[in-house]
Each structure stands twice: as C-alpha cells, then as structure tokens.
Amino acid sequence: MFQKCKEDEKSKFYPCVVTRCGHPWTVRYREPGGRTGRQREQSFDKKGPADTFSAKVEREKDLGTYIGPTGLLTPLVAVYREFIKSGDRVSGTRYQYETSLRLHVEPYFKSQPIGAVKAKDLQAWLTWMVDERGYEESTAINRYETLSGVFSFAVANDYIMKNPCHHVRTARRRAKRRAKKTIRLPTLVEVQAIAQNLPGPYRLLVWLMAGCGLRIGEASAVSLQQFDFEAGTLYVDRQITQDGENAEAQTKVQKAITKGRGRAHTIRHLKWRDRDEGRAVPLPRTIATKVKEHIKRYGTLRIEKGLNRMAGDYLFANVGRTNILMYSLVDRLWRKARTAAGITTRSITPHWLRHFFASAGLSKGVPVTDMAEWLGHRDPKITHQTYAHVMPDAPDRLRTVMDSVFNLETELALPLEFEALVEAG
CATH class of the missing domain: 1.10.150.130 (Tyrosine recombinase, N-terminal domain)
Known part of the structure; x- marks a missing residue:
C-alpha cells in the first residue's frame, strides 16, 4: 500500500513532500496463483479504507474465497x-x-x-x-x-x-x-361427445387420457410395443414434445424459425426419467378393446430411430400418415370437436381427461400411492394435495370398517404374525 504522489513519477501530484497530503492511497496486490497471479491495483481517498481492503484481500486469498473483479462485472x-x-x-x-x-x-x-x-x-x-x-x-x-x-x-x-x-x-x-390451483373435470357425457366428434384416427387419444391417465404428449406417442394385452398394462416411457434439436437451417425462413423460438417436434423419453425408466399403467378392458379396434382399422406408423425420433409402431400420425402427430394438429382437431359437441360454456382441454381419470379412481377408493405411480407423480403428496376433494373421507371409512368388524359383519382373515421392515435405533 502506498501513495503514488510520493512514489510514481507519472502521478500528477509527484513529487509530494507533505506528510499528510490527503492524496489517494493505492493498494497493489496479486490475485491467487503466486507469481503467476494477475497484479491489480485499487485506489482509496483515505488510508483507513485502503488498510481494510488490503486485509480483506489477503484474508480471502488465505481462505480461498477471493473473487476477482472481472467475475463481478460479468453480465x-x-x-x-x-x-x-x-x-x-x-x-x-x-x-x-x-x-x-x-x-x-x-x-x-x-x-x-x-x-x-x-x-x-x-x-x-x-x-x-x-x-x-x-x-x-x-x-x-x-x-x-x-x-x-x-x-x-x-x-x-x-x-x-x-x-x-x-x-x-x-x-x-x-x-x-x-398459490392455489383450480382443477376442472369433464363429465362422462362430455368425454364421450368430444371423442365422437374427433376424426376416427384420433378418437383413441381421448380414451387413453381418460382411461389411463396419460398426458396429451404421452398419448400422442403411444406405440404398439408399449401394450401388454395379456397382462392388461400399458407401459408409458415416451412422449412427443416441441423441444427437439433443430436440423441445420438452410433458408432464411428456417433460420428465422429456429432462432431461439421454434423447436422441432421430438419423440423422447419421459422428462425427469432415466432412459430405462417408465411406468406400467393398468389397461382397462374397455380401453384395450378400443385399442385393438383402432389398430385393425387404421394400422400403425413405423418410425425408425433417428434425429428427434424413437423407433416404434405408433398408433397416431399426421393426416397424411407420413410423420408423427404434431401438437398443432391435435389442438386444431380438439377445438373443432369441442365446438361440434356443443360444448361452448366450458373450455375443456385434453388435460382435463387426466384429472377425470385420477378423480374417478380415487373417488372409488383406489389407494393414492398406486394412483400416484400410474399418474407418474414422483411423490404421492402431489396426488393427495391435488385430488383430496374427491377422495373418500378416511376417518369415516375407518369407523365403518371397525364397526363392521366388531359387529361381526365382516370376517377378518389376518395372519397371527408377519415380518416387517423397521428402522433400527
């Protein structure tokens, strides 16, 4: 630490012989790295702040917490x-x-x-x-x-x-x-009306969402390989989204579309899931029948693995059946079907069908932990907090069960002993 007015010939105050001249004090130091560290300077009007800054820099260098001024100035x-x-x-x-x-x-x-x-x-x-x-x-x-x-x-x-x-x-x-969220549900009549007014090749979308709880992106990406009709399950492990990698733009229009805004449609694994991770959803017999009828009537679209694509025989495709199903087409068909069904006072969206699935199952006593798994929720608390309004009252259910046991209306068949995992300690 020094005063340039007394030591630096380039200073406009040099040479200064006054002991307490009031000219600026300069702290010269090196950034971490020893002799290879960059040399820096900082000036202060008074000696006190200069002393404080010098001590602070040395302390931060010793503790390894030093931040250079270039980092602080980065936008x-x-x-x-x-x-x-x-x-x-x-x-x-x-x-x-x-x-x-x-x-x-x-x-x-x-x-x-x-x-x-x-x-x-x-x-x-x-x-x-x-x-x-x-x-x-x-x-x-x-x-x-x-x-x-x-x-x-x-x-x-x-x-x-x-x-x-x-x-x-x-x-x-x-x-x-x-923050609160309003959950809206369609009636079964509304679900049937929308499905009926969709073009034939796309009616099954409604039943996969309402009967299996799929999101629209998951339903659009369903392939034949995901079904196990014998076990009665649908394995959900992929979805269609509009966030794929854009191919190299060639024309001015393509360059304008792909400049940080428009993204390619892609078939990819479920978000937040590992490549081999999915969920097996129970496939109701009524939905399985509709799936088989759909395949028999409309067939499937074979997609090979490539950019933005996962291999499979897909149940849905664009109108010409030459490519995957795009969001814009689903949205346009959905709006037309809703209007044709005479549903004008409620803006039913495809996601309402997922709420219909969850609410129907939980209202009839399906365990919330199972429903959370089939909906793809990481934490059953999410399912419970979202759909608590349709779940049977637990205390009432317990009172009914115990009364039926003690009144000999229900016979219990419980083991006399069983093993359970408990935490030690």
Missing part, C-alpha cells in the same frame, strides 16, 4: 447462458430456461453485472413480473427459483461470493402458500 445474462449450457439437462428443461431468459430476465436486467444484483433488485423483479407482465405469483416464483439456481451456479464458479436470492426466501414461501 447476469451471460452467466445465465453459461448456466443453460452446463449440466446434463433434457431439451425441454433447456428450452424452458432459454424462454425464461428471453422473456423475463433479459428485458429487466439487460446488461446489469451479476455482482451488482442485490436482494432488493430481485424483489423488484418479482413485482415487475406480476404487476407489469401480468404473470401469476406462482409463475413468477418458479422463474425466481430458476434464477436462484443461476446465482448458485455463479457462486460455485467464482463469479460472486453469495447468492442474493437467499435474502428473498421468506417472500418466496409466502407466495407459494397463497
């Missing part, structure tokens, strides 16, 4: 892009992150350095998304949690020392508690 948007490219993420997740960056992060933070983002800035950003952009609080919170992951990535890669999102955690919990 948040640039770090976000690096975060997206890192790790083994499925295409759908990568696409969601890119969309959030383009729509929520870049328009607000612009070129702001990551080291300059404070907790108050993040709180203002949450408010901006809700008040200015019109997003639900739950949506804003989801975007915030992704950004928190970006800051954690920045900490791990020595851009910053602390994650500023940690100081907004209380607000995040409060917003999550307020």
